[in-house]
Amino acid sequence: MTERDLFLPVAAQPSVETLVEGARLGEDLGYDTAWLPETWGRDAVTTLTCIARETDEIGVGTSIMPVYSRSPALIGQTATTLQEVSEGRFRLGLGPSGPLVIENWHGVEFGNPLRRTRETVEIVKRVLSGEPVEYDGEIFDLEGFRLRCDPPDPVPAVDTAGMGPKAVELAGRFADGWHALLLTREGLRDRLEDFDRGTELGDRDRSEQRVSLSLTCCVLEDAEEAKRLVRQHVAFYVGGMGSYYRDNLARQGHEAAANEIYDRWQDGDTDGAMAALSDDLLERLAVWGTPETARERFERFTGIDGVAAVSVSFPRAADIDQIRSTMRALAPE
Template sequence: MIRDLFLPVAAQPSVDTLVEQAQRAEELGYGRAWLPETWGRDAVTTLTAIAERTEDIGIGTSIMPIYSRSPALVGQTATTLQEVADGRFRLGLGPSGPIVIENWHGMDFERPLRRTRETVDIIKQVVSGEEVEYDGDFFDLSGFRLRCDPPDPVPPVDAAGMGPKAVELAGRFADGWHALMFTKDGLRERMDDFEHGAELGDRDRADQQVTLSLTCCVSEDGETARQLVRQHTCFYIGGMGTYYRDSLARQGHEETAHEIADHWADGDREAAMAALDDDLLDEITVAGTPEEARDRLEAFEGIDGLDAINVSTPRGADQEQIRATIDALAP
């Protein structure tokens, strides 16, 4: 089991702070430092700084939104980051959600599955170094190839997904799947979709990687850690559109998911957090004292088919709490 670090989604004091977190992860033996791209610092510039100031740890995007750049540009970016990182780069991408794509990027959030498929296809053509020829619903490309050497090795291309069709698509066309906010049983169910996709695409499952991002927080005051992950989880279920709500509902927690979302929409954050009980919290996050958190993380690592776990920290965690979590849950 690979244990990676998911660099904080919340704004950090500086790029140097993110570099230092990646350097600490490298010292502690984490396999890769993944960086999300939302509406803060862009992932490409930040990962370049991390690549230049680390030696061994892998780097990756999780996720780079497919609506904010053309597929060809993402392929160019993957080529360049692979060169800068001396072969340590892995590309994770996905549609994000309509709130971010429409209200921040000003793009229509249409047919995300089809756009993801075409984006993955085109990126793979770009990084191959061959002339790109593509006739799709969104993109019609012809006549160009990279004017520099193709990346060596070719960076793997992973796709994020939560619903059955999105996960099947990742299995069929991508080199891996990025999962987020799943219970153990929910992850096992979607794993079947991923493996079915791999069969449809005639993919060698041994060459693909399934990565689960787990919101984790460690503190000697275990209840403080639990409240931080509870707030973070409710923000995603209630404040980031319908994807996380619907995913949790599909996993057998429909009443809870809608109760959280309804309270959040009404502005009652306390009621939303109260709706997320301790048992479910422990099914989708890892939080508590160092000993409690390590035990809970190890329980997730026993899931068949799971290849890597991302240790992710909640939005409200301060630098001391982030550092304590990185240290306590190191490989």
């Protein structure tokens, strides 16, 4: 049975307590894991610590923590601590993010993201084992580090996010799971083939790896407003968050729409970018509607062979009431 996760909103939240309340509501509604991204605003580590302290059963995880903004050893220490604080409920999600975020916001060169992600995963797993870290890689050369506390028990899983074939193959080869985003059902199946190929290359046990799909959702009594919020969100990512999301959509057979959305958004024509995202394509990528109609749309994404969980995510412009409405409408039955 496909698990149902919760992707906590990173934007438009008035306080850490609001995010904690959201996670508590998710726990009450039966969601399996509460994921928190780290982009701008509040950092994921402090916030997840608060959530872990105020919940009892729901899993907690980062989706994603960028591999450029912290050293691999520090990420390992952080995962160790969050596993302790959550009493074994933590799962670490990592990813390179993109040059817009890494270079413009963090001032770090966005070089060789696949290699950096691989080496970070390998070093983090070594840290989590409690053994001395001796590592000679292309990017990192480490020696002498070892946890000065007991290693986490159980050891938290380490997932990676990625959109291109090589990034997803890397996830299958070196990570314990893959976080998928902004994919149609057909596009997801193509990338699952890449993940499975990586699993074979890494001689991994596929049954122990977890693939989760983040799905933008908005459920309101006003279906048109829900659709507008979802459309604005998808257009923003394709058009305004660098070229990775544009290329990801083009790779799935929607090159003309992807380029038009991107070009119009870059030219400041946000209305035109949103208009370039047809209802048909939007329905392939996201879920919206009234409580009566949205669940049917959501169920189209569950039960996909090879996907362990689908995360209910929210439009960036949705307010707290709209987020809570969506959570309740799509909660596990």
